[in-house]
Amino acid sequence: MIPLKSTISLFLRTMIARAYPRVVGVRRQPSWVLHEALMPILSIAAFGFIYRAMRAPEQYIGFVILGGAMTAFWLNVLWSMGAQLYWERSSGNLELYIMAPAPMMAVLAGMAVGGMMLTCIRATVIITGGILLFQVSFAPTSWALLILVFLLTLLALYGLGMMFASVFLLWGREAWHIVNLLQEPVYLLTGMNYPLKVFPTFLATVAAVIPLTAGMDAMRQILFSADGFWPLGVEVGLLAALSVLFLFLAQRFLGYLERRSRQEGRISVKWQ
Amino acid sequence: MHEHRRTLRWAAWLGWQLESNWTEPWLFALYVIIKPLASSFLLVCMYYAARAATAGAVPPEFLPYMYVSNACYALVGAVMFGMSYAIIADREHYGMLKYVYISPGRLSTFCIGRALSGGGQALLGGALNLGVGVAAFPEVRQALGHYPIEWGWLVFYLLIGTVMLVSLGLILSAAVLNMARNGMYLSEGLAGVMYLLCGVVFPIGVLPMFFRYVSLALPPTYWLEGMRRTLLGPPPERLLESPLSSWSHWELAGALILSTVVLVAFAAWFFRWSELRAWRNGRIEETTGA
Numbered sequence: 358m359i360p361l362k363s364t365i366s367l368f369l370r371t372m373i374a375r376a377y378p379r380v381v382g383v384r385r386q387p388s389w390v391l392h393e394a395l396m397p398i399l400s401i402a403a404f405g406f407i408y409r410a411m412r413a414p415e416q417y418i419g420f421v422i423l424g425g426a427m428t429a430f431w432l433n434v435l436w437s438m439g440a441q442l443y444w445e446r447s448s449g450n451l452e453l454y455i456m457a458p459a460p461m462m463a464v465l466a467g468m469a470v471g472g473m474m475l476t477c478i479r480a481t482v483i484i485t486g487g488i489l490l491f492q493v494s495f496a497p498t499s500w501a502l503l504i505l506v507f508l509l510t511l512l513a514l515y516g517l518g519m520m521f522a523s524v525f526l527l528w529g530r531e532a533w534h535i536v537n538l539l540q541e542p543v544y545l546l547t548g549m550n551y552p553l554k555v556f557p558t559f560l561a562t563v564a565a566v567i568p569l570t571a572g573m574d575a576m577r578q579i580l581f582s583a584d585g586f587w588p589l590g591v592e593v594g595l596l597a598a599l600s601v602l603f604l605f606l607a608q609r610f611l612g613y614l615e616r617r618s619r620q621e622g623r624i625s626v627k628w629q
Numbered sequence: 630m631h632e633h634r635r636t637l638r639w640a641a642w643l644g645w646q647l648e649s650n651w652t653e654p655w656l657f658a659l660y661v662i663i664k665p666l667a668s669s670f671l672l673v674c675m676y677y678a679a680r681a682a683t684a685g686a687v688p689p690e691f692l693p694y695m696y697v698s699n700a701c702y703a704l705v706g707a708v709m710f711g712m713s714y715a716i717i718a719d720r721e722h723y724g725m726l727k728y729v730y731i732s733p734g735r736l737s738t739f740c741i742g743r744a745l746s747g748g749g750q751a752l753l754g755g756a757l758n759l760g761v762g763v764a765a766f767p768e769v770r771q772a773l774g775h776y777p778i779e780w781g782w783l784v785f786y787l788l789i790g791t792v793m794l795v796s797l798g799l800i801l802s803a804a805v806l807n808m809a810r811n812g813m814y815l816s817e818g819l820a821g822v823m824y825l826l827c828g829v830v831f832p833i834g835v836l837p838m839f840f841r842y843v844s845l846a847l848p849p850t851y852w853l854e855g856m857r858r859t860l861l862g863p864p865p866e867r868l869l870e871s872p873l874s875s876w877s878h879w880e881l882a883g884a885l886i887l888s889t890v891v892l893v894a895f896a897a898w899f900f901r902w903s904e905l906r907a908w909r910n911g912r913i914e915e916t917t918g919a
Contacts, residue, residue: 392814399821403830404675407695410831411687413679447722531651538660541667550671551678 368466371459375467379437380474394482398490401425401483404550405491415493416581417551422487423580424549426480427510427573430473431543434514435536437472438465439521443532451526455619461611465522469515495580502589503579509596510572516603517568523610526618543567552577553586561586568603571595636734640742641749644715648750661750665703665758669696672830673766693772693861694869695830696762700755701856702829704748705794705849706820711747712740712798713805713816720916721810727914737900740802744795776862782878783859789885790852796892797848803896803903807912823849832864832871845872848888855881 404421445451454464487493497503525532544550546564553561553574564570575592578585585592649657672695680687720726729739762769801819805812823829826836826844833844844850854873857864858881864870873881907913 396818399825403825410835411679545667545671555674555678
């Protein structure tokens with residue numbers, strides 16, 4: 358029986374070890390500034406100018422900026438977590454991870470923490486650039502509530518990302534295409550650039566499974582005093598429930614799908 | 630000439646296989662339509678949200694403007710991004726670029742073949758996207774039915790647009806040949822620049838003055854204006870007017886042909902120069918991924 362203290366220590370050391378390359382890579386490959394920080398501002402600016410051309414309330418441009426910042430986290434979840442194990446398999450690292458005594462959850466948690474650092478920088482640049490370009494003001498009614506909602510959204514999102522990572526173990530080239538497919542439809546369903554009340558109730562309820570839906574709706578209520586689709590308390594509760602659910606499912610999926618991948622010989626399959 | 634045709638054909642076939650053989654045909658068909666539809670519906674939701682917030686003040690002509698432009702713009706991303714990504718994928722993931730280079734076919738012809746495959750897919754997706762737009766949204770249906778489609782000009786713009794986009798794709802592919810794998814972000818970035826500056830989803834008159842001049846220097850601006858004009862007619866709504874609204878088809882076509890000729894010449898030279906540079910520096914077989 359391994360002592361709990363050793364288990365926790367191993368988990369944390371693994372997490373730090375896996376986060377380390379992502380954090381250090383930020384400094385070693387400065388080209389990320391261009392494609393991670395500056396280029397996303399272009400599409401944000403385009404959506405902002407759409408609202409300006411339609412003479413929508415300036416608040417809606419704020420929605421676009423917020424949506425752009427949260428897009429960064431969604432893309433991080435998809436590409437740097439969901440598809441990561443697929444790429445690790447192609448580069449030959451996956452079998453090393455599985456052979457190592459460290460738990461896979463710790464490896465994925467490290468990816469999440471490491472990726473989150475770069476993503477936070479990207480989101481900050483997007484928000485700053487958006488505010489400077491469009492002169493939009495962000496005035497949260499409660500900073501504590503905003504931080505709580507933001508952290509819960511991230512927790513639920515990255516739990517979902519861990520689930521994706523395990524599911525993608527079963528796939529070959531389809532993984533890249535499925536991840537690619539999950540970008541625009543999620544932007545549409547979660548109301549990245551517009552209030553959720555555009556949708557009928559049943560569609561918004563279905564979309565609520567994706568943490569970004571409730572997270573962004575709640576943040577819009579806090580930042581812009583906008584009308585939300587659901588009351589703030591409901592959305593906070595939903596995000597907390599999704600966090601617990603996705604983390605639990607991620608752990609179960611990881612174990613099951615790792616076993617299945619071993620049985621089907623998919624752990625070391627490359628170039629598929 | 631026969632070799633070029635053969636390389637083009639097999640490159641297009643290879644591109645098609647890579648894009649499509651990862652799944653069942655019905656799922657692939659869904660994949661082809663879902664992405665462009667989702668991006669169009671996102672714009673539709675923005676339109677309805679703005680219309681609700683302004684108590685109906687947004688002119689209904691805005692929706693077909695955005696919808697048709699966005700459907701046409703899918704070609705830009707598919708060709709440009711597709712070509713440069715083909716270089717990255719073949720070099721880094723499949724390790725095949727060196728074999729393509731030493732084969733009898735020209736690398737530029739191979740890239741063009743791959744572009745045509747992606748372009749064909751985007752054209753199909755765009756046509757389906759427009760079909761869904763006509764079926765689902767009365768504003769789009771009315772706009773497309775109000776003014777007869779100028780088929781001759783449509784074919785012209787599609788052909789010249791293909792040449793223009795392929796030239797842009799060749800320039801990007803050439804740049805990416807001498808870059809590490811994160812060079813694929815260059816084409817994404819340029820697609821983003823064009824989405825902002827070429828009047829895809831809003832008239833370029835909305836942009837600050839300096840950026841309007843930049844827009845007018847970009848060939849896709851004229852192409853998109855031409856495509857919209859053939860499908861929707863001249864902009865009926867003052868809010869949708871741009872500096873190009875008063876241009877005739879002949880003037881648009883002239884500007885497009887001139888800029889495309891310059892692009893083709895530059896692309897041919899730049900690709901050859903980049904290819905030689907990549908070969909001398911050992912980049913053709915280098916893998917730069919982590």
